[in-house]
Amino acid sequence: MIKEMQLLFENPDNYCPAGLKQVNLKNAKHKQKKEALLNNEEQFRLIFENCINGILLTLTDGSVLLANQAACRIFGFTPENIFEVGKTSLFDSEDPNFLPALKALRKTGKFKGELTLLRKDGTKLQGELHSNRFRDKSGRSLNCIIISDVTERRQVEKEKTKADRFCLIGEMAAGIAHEIRNPMTSIRGYLQILKSKEELAGYADLFQIMINEVDSANSTISEYLCLAKNMAVDLKPVDLNTILEEFCLAISDDLVKNDLKINFEPGEIPYLLLDSLQIRQMVINLIQNGFEASPPGGCVTLKTFLKDDHVILQVSDQGNGIAPEIKDKIGIPFFTTKNYRKGLGLAACFSIASRHNAHLDIKTGPAGTTVSVRFELIPSLFNNYT
Template identity: 40%
Template sequence: MFNAIYISFPLFIAITTLFIENENIFYLKVIFILPVLFAASVMGKRAGMVMSTVCSFFIVAYEIIAKGDPFFQAFESSLIMISIMYIVGWFVGVLIDNDVQYQEQLKENILSLNEEIKHRKQVEQQYRKLSSVVEQSPNIIIICDTEGKIEYVNPTFTQITGYSYDNAIGKELKPGGYDPGKFKQLWELVKTGEVWQGEFCNKKKNGEEYWESATISPFRNSEGVITHFLKIAEDITERKKVEKEMERLERLHLVGEMAAGIGHEVRNPMTTVRGFLQMLRRKDEFVNHMKYLNLMVEELDRANSIITEYLSLARNRVVNFKMQNLNSILEALLPLITADAMNSDKNIIMKLGEISDLFLDEREMRQLILNLARNGFESMSSGGILTVGTFMDGDEVVLSVQDQGQGIEAAVLDRIGDPFFTTKENGTGLGLSVCYSIAARHNATIKIKTGSAGSIFLVRFKPGRDKEVLSGTAAKTVLM
């Protein structure tokens, strides 16, 4: 509306001037350029051409009315001015249209640029999130090229393995404890574009082994060509230990169930045989065979003691839990342990701290302590010192039995506590198994620290447990 008024006013002035002033005809014609110029400059080429047509009509009409010239003569006499008006309308209109088009294009470009900036910010934000996820991931993340050379490792890799970022970059992706032949097959598989998943043993910078559950997958570009390989791995060392201990406990429970089922059935006929042997020893006609009869009775007694230990593995055996203090049991056992130490030319030191009372079966605790103490004596040479102590660790009561032996070998450590596994010539392999079984019934855990200076057995008890809960829980063994 404003534009129409704006361009109509110069036309009104030109028409008014045309009818008022009739002396200077050229001036009257020239003034009609102003409406054309205003229309073209405000509304563009189309408006300029329309205004040129309107102004031409008034000029020709004036020639016809004022001079009485015929139409063609009037048009011919005004042709130059009409041409000038059309040229001015076209030229100025084109400039204005180009400027408007440029402004619109500039606006579109600015809008497009703003959208591009917004999109880039979103992409950068996504990259930052992805980078943060990778950097803070609890799993090991490694990126390597198609030749297996490492190009990136996240902080979790350095925390678990001990290798710094600079140490890892450029090195070959190759598990330290994995079979080279199998790893070659793995590499050939992922190079074909397949994803590999599995578990393998690797080595840290300090030489310590750890287990990984890993996935190695190819990374492709937009054209589908493999450019990198991505490895995501989880440290499952603790899980492996737990699985191994669970297997051990299952074996222990199986033997315990067998003990409960057949222990008494074996002992009953043995008792009968022993009774007849004792009767035969009283007869005069067997005097010459007395040493054989005595030997058979001794062997039966030895077998009976083994069965007694075997029955200690039974999960459903009767136990008598009472609230009592572990230190009292240790003090009562000290003379017996001291006698064992003197007989084997060893020494005993007892360090008892202030501890909480526990639900304990005294008979089983005595057996547990004596088995651990005697194992400690047997592991040491003459003059060795066995240290037995108690202390609190948080809310746990801890029984510690420390020897000065040569330590336990890794292969033996993996099987320690397994029923019937022993390194002794005359051992039954039931002593430590019984300890684990007793610990199970007391909801205790057994941890072992070992080295060249000796071994420490730590039995950790959870205080304040109900008797029924205690009798139904399982023991745990943790190797440290």
């Protein structure tokens, strides 16, 4: 008996009753299932919290039950206070797509499309939504909403469409101008010949007036040709700051005469591949617009700096900003609010920027307008700079 008890303590599994063994086996399997369930819950939690898209779980009345970090970031709320707002406070009810989205969700339980999002600070974003209605174990009706912030993507698409439209109009204008320039050159040549003839000396002043008019027309034609995207560029490694410094020096006397000021703030930037003449023309157009928008005695600020792998050229004025109703028309060839202008200045700037693989952006408000031109860094020139 003592020997059997000793063997039991040394090898309890060999002497365990069959029923007890079965209970132990069930307990082990239950423990494994519980651990697997906990692991799955942890994995789902990690996926939920680290998903780059916003995820909301809401009741049908709009109450937010769950929100991941991306959703809080998109709407500008903290994880604690996003639950205090309803779903309807997160979306712009004035968006024409809002009511159709609600109707689709009520009718089919699903919605896929874009809606305007409202951040906590009142700013609006463009969101791409996938919403699905389902019931939990208790029978509650819930909505799972997956949100992607597509504001930047839509803005880029809008700017590309706008640039393509500008390009088409510009190409048409440049093509027509090219066809006109050739006969105008011939006309000017023959006028000079006629002016030089002794028997027509009495008409010399009239011939000169006609030559001046032809020169004026040719000047306009040259502006039209600047709109052509395929206009040749003479790209060379150039210091943008040097171009701007030379320009400011060249117009310093005119600035004093007209009670105008330029504040030039050059930053430390690498050389860029630029066509100096075209960049100079772009700067002239931007500064001219800045002075026209600024009050008498106003100042236009020129800045250059390095940001996010780009060299930025900024031109800022002290005007009242661009009216909202014409903001989207700015840069369209031949659009102008001034009777004495042709509406080609900013259009030419967009074309010049495009030929340099640069991006031109306009931000405006009551305190003035800032035009930013972003030039891509040239690796070889940037490496020499660093």
